[in-house]
Amino acid sequence: MTKISMKVNGEAVSGEVEGRTLLVQFLRDHLGLTGTHVGCDTGQCGACVVHVDGESVKACNMLAAAADGAEVMTIEGMAAPDGTLSVIQAAFQEHHGLQCGFCTPGMVMSAADLLNRNANPSEAEVRAYLEGNICRCTGYHNIVKAILAAAATLRGEAVAAE
Amino acid sequence: MPKDSGIGASIKRREDVRFLTGAGNYTDDINVAGQTYAYFLRSTVAHGKIVSVDTAAASKMPGVLRIFTGADFEAVGGLPCGWQITSRNGEVMKEPRHPILASGKVRHVGDPIAAVVAKSLAEARDAAEAIGVEIEELPAVVDMRAAISGAAPAVHDEAPDNLCYDWGFVEENREAVDAAIKSAHHVTTLELTNNRLVANPMEPRVAIGDFNRASGDSTLYTTSQNPHVIRLLMGAFVLGIPEHKLRVIAPDVGGGFGTKIFHYAEEAFCTFAAKALNKPVKWTADRSEAFITDAHGRDHVTKIELALDKDGKFLAIRTATLANMGAYLSTFAPSVPTWLHGTLMAGTYTTPLIYCNVKAVFTNTVPVDAYRGAGRPEATFQLERVIDKAAREMGIDPVEIRRRNFIPADAFPYQTPVAVAYDTGDYHATMDKLVEIADFAGFEARRAESAKRGKLRGLGLSSYIEACGIAPSNLVGQLGARAGLYESATVRVNAAGGIVVMTGSHSHGQGHETTFPQVIAEMFGCPEANVEIVHGDTGRGPMGMGTYGSRSIAVGGAAMVRAAEKIIAKAKRIASHLMEAAVEDVEFANGVFSVAGTDKKVDFGSVALAAYVPHNYPLESIEPGLEETAFYDPSNFTYPAGAYAAEVEVDPETGAVTLLAFSAADDFGNVINPMIVTGQVHGGIAQGIGQALLESAVYDANGQLLTGSYMDYAMPRADDLPMYAVDHSCQTPCTHNPLGVKGCGEAGAIGSPPALVNAVLDALNAGGIGVEHIDMPLSPSRVWAAIQSAK
Structure with a gap:
């Protein structure tokens, strides 16, 4: 198990993951951020796109450990804190x-x-x-x-x- | 000025806010405390005898709770089929058992052999790899013609010739059709394939079983279009769980397109295993797994003959179809090539004599069942292709030949020779609208412009009809359906006036939470915001039949209207008491009850409050409360229809087809929310274009699915498609449901494939390349090959 930490939607988070844990699994299963979806297993569908350090990334194609130290933005971080849509x-x-x-x-x-x-x-x-x-x-x-x-x-x- | 509330208003969708902020609640987003994970070990061969399954080593792997095999499910039922077809010789169809886990044999790649339940998904997966499976591989049969040749291996012992049924319709017409074709001035014949498709909703299937030992209740969370039907099928026919001890919840569902109608083995497995282990069991399909377990669609091979007189009037149609059932009968599979197909062969035309023969065939492939349109796209494709070919052979303009044969607007109600009777329609009107919005008049100039660039431009059209609002229960019962096809609704008016509608319809993208309140708002004179829609939970509403066959507003909406009418009738009686007036004198409009000819009035909220706080209330004659339920069983199908056109450019050097424009003129009867209806047509068109140009589920001769991922199965991307011109201003309201609605969910997928193919053939033939037919999908290699063979 590897300890990782990153900023997700502006909040500092950390967790213990297996080497094989994908970023999308870390977001969904560890952090409960279920807005990022998994629609395929070949990196085609794009339902899992998040931003990592300001660039769009398919979160099913990145290991969670590879995002250690990164700033991640998910769909949950897109609206204003009061809920106003972007x-x-x-x-x-x-x-x-x-x-x-x-x-x-x-x-x-x-x-x-x-x-x-x-x-x-x-x-x-x-x-x-x-x-x-x-x-x-x-x-x-x-x-x-x-x-x-x-x-x-x-x-x-x-x-x-x- | 467009309306901003009620029926006909393009209200923005309320469900969007949760979907746009990541707050949707799809089945895979649900995690039940203490849940465990199921992983299915699936057959990698298409046909084989299971010699042994050794789970001893795998059972000792970390985290493993139990490994199930076919033997664990011998005492429960197989997956039931909801429809029984009778063959021409009077025998009922062959209906082999479809076990939850394979028993004795595997019959398609993906057939589940064993299932591991473990504390984590990774542990379940790891253990599955350690299961020792010995399979004696048998020859597989994939091609339908080979399957029924007499020389093929039998998929099931009880169907040695691989024939499920041999259906004739209308059998009494057969000789007259043969005679008409024999003596006709002209007969156009076409053999075509309706390519096998994979529905591919973006959300893969998920099931979570949960069992409460204290209460004895089972709960299944599942990605279903019809949770009540799953409860009925799984509870009564598979696991033997009484309905009051089984709750099925289908929360937000990420698209269905038909393939989430059916009851699947994984649902029964998770429910069964949760009870056996006394732990919640969750299964989430990989996309690769979806490709080899979700029921596929289409896969028909047809020969169609159209007889015409010298003026191009249609005299008779005869078809012979092979329909692939796959390895087992899925829930609605037998009905798709028969009652959802043969009954549509009149199309929008006056053809007096029609005969269809359909042979349903077992093969070593994934089961095939309803996919957006289900039978109706296959009927439309045959008709609209053979008509185009006939027009070319006889030198008649393709618009003109259709107009000569349209059922005239003054001929409704119109009894077709294939059982169904259309209530309303105006096919000339939708054709007129199409000719206008697709700018047929300017086409030849556009064709000349393309020619200057060395490109062949083509314009193709189709005229479709579908039978929606499925379906009158007594009629479908006579046709072999084992279920009723009504819909239910409960309308609950709360004490402070807030309204909850519990509907048996299910929304998986259609926007019911927005459109159903529009109807209530119109009827009760209240804002939409006062109305909440509850669906997708058998624990929260009456038995309902779910969403498919473009039935939600036509059947589910009608049930809601009936329940709301009962509310208004009761509220009038309460209001008559409050206003001390005779009930006959009470009027209701814009949310206010009043007495004709007086200034007495009482608002809806006050009546609701009186119903729940019945201090001044006629308790001797009216029960307290304001909640009503209605079940609505339609008296006929609805018949949406329209005309579609595609404009393409073909590169004669490469065979590449570019879709330049697509236009659709539909008649859906009355429309509740035009924005949503337009969106439904867009999506249907995209799937139809996908079928025509890109998509195909391809098996090799050994039964391996070659197109088993998004890297191999080509679905339309944004840059494959143009903007669409969509119009639904031609409206002939349905005469037999209270909203006058017809349904719009499938139309786009039905009308578009033949328009695309006709457009490409128009481009080639007008460019001097004589090609009569190309099977879908019209990939560059197929078009190029057709061009080469014509040279």
Whole structure:
């Protein structure tokens, strides 16, 4: 067993893990942060995307021990402390960018990473960036719309309603 | 001005907040104190005799509590099948036992041989590796034609020819159909495959069994679309647990698309093992495990013949289909190629004579059952493909040939020759709308522009109909269903006016927590925020049948309306007492009871309070309380219909297909929440495009699933798809349910595959490359090969 510690959503946490424990297992099973989901076992679906030191990472593809000392942000850390949704989260609700909700945490975390890198992505750039996040419910139309709308809001532009 | 409340308002979803903040409560998020973990050792061969299973060493591994094998389940029932089909010769279908853990033989890769329960998942996994399994491998059969050839190994001894049933429909029409085809001016024939698919909801299946020795109660948490049905099937037919001692909870469920309807072995195992060990037992599927245990979909091979007169009028249809059942009969499997398929072969057309033959075949593959659309996509695909081929052969425009054969808008109710009677529809209207939103008029200019770039542009369409709102119980009972298909609702008005609706429908992405309150808000004149929806828990509501077949609002919503009507009727009587007026004079509107022609009024909340604090109350004639339950059994199916178009570009050098535009004009009858309906169509279209262009579950000849992960099974990603143009303004309300609704969940997946294939064939043929058919998925290699063989 290895003792690890890291900051998760701004809070210092630590735990004892096996060498084989994945970051996603540490988040879900040790910390009870069940918003990060596991949808596959080959690193394809993106339901487990979190941010590690500001970069998006598939938490099923990283050992917990490898995140020792890191700053991790999960979906639980995205809304304001009073529960107000972030711009991206609010845009997903506004544009019906989620149905069953299972892929949603990973989609939101990927979208946040994209908009950190590119404040004004084209539709094609959004679609290309989401290659690593699978949604089976929405057909992506409203996810893409939501991300484009969130980008505009974050740039300070007025966004037309539906 | 769009509405902001009630029926027809695009209200934002209340469930989104928890899903967007990581606060959803999916089954794998649930951890029961003291829980243990199950891991299944599964067959790696498709067919074999189990010679021995040695668990001695594995049982001594760290953390192991017990290892179960098939012998532990010989005294309990097998997984039941919910539908019995009768063959043309009058014999009932072959229904071999489907054990919880394999007994004697394994019949598909993934068949469970043993299950380890240990203190941790890692320990269970490690121990499973230490189990010694000796299997004498037998030849496997995968291909359906080979399976019924007489020379194939038998998957089950009781079906030596691998035939489950041989069904004819409508049998009395067979000779007339044969004669019409023989004498017709023109007959178009097409052989096609409806490719095998894996539903792949993003949340893998999970089951947690829990047993309370003090009370003797069992609880199962499971990823199900219909927890009441699981309680009935598992309690009554598998484990023998009376319903009052068994609670099944399906909390937030991460997508279903059909494959979470069925009762699975892992559910029964975890419930059984929890009692045997007196400890909670949790199982979570890996995605790889999901691919070899979740019921697959489609997998039909069909020959269809369409007879036409010289004007392109359809005279008769004859089909012969092989339908793969896989290795065992899943819960609804026998109904999919029969009653959900043959009854839809009239489509939106006036074809007077139809005959379908369906042979259901056992193979050494994962069981096949309902997947989004279930039988109706297969029917639509055959029809819309053969019609397109006929149009090309006869030189008739594809829109025109459909219009010549549409059931006219003034012909409803319309009795088809395949049992079902459509209540309403207007197929010319949806076609008109499609032609408009897909800009058919500008297509040839777009085609010319593509040609300049060396690309072949094509436009393809389809006209679909589906039977939804499943289903009238007495009718499906005659057709072989072993269950009723009603739905239930309890509406509870609390003393302070807050309302709780307990529905048997289950939401796994459809947004019932938002849409069902819209109906109550409309009826009671209250804000949606006053209404809470409870679903997915057999301990909290009346027996219900769950969500599939686009039935939630048409059947579950109707039950809720009936219960709410009972509430209003009782509340009127209470109000009449409070206002000292005759009940006939009491009116109810916008949440207020009033007496016609007076200024007397009392609001809904005051009536609710009086019902629970009955101080001034007619106790001699009305019971206190304000809670009503209704069970609604539909008198007919509903018949959503519409017209879809795909516009594609084909690269003749590589065979690559680019989907440029997709348009859908649907008639869903009345719509409760247009935003959500549009979203449902988007998702269905994406799955249909997936089937047409990307997805295919492929087995090799030995029964190994070659497409067993997301690295091999190609599901649509965001960059495979365009934005869609979706319209549901054509509305012919259903005449037999109280909301006039038809259902929208499956339409997108039904109408889209033939539109895609027709578009690619249009591109090729218009480009001078004569290709009559390409089987889905239309991968670049298949399209390229078709182009080469046409040269």
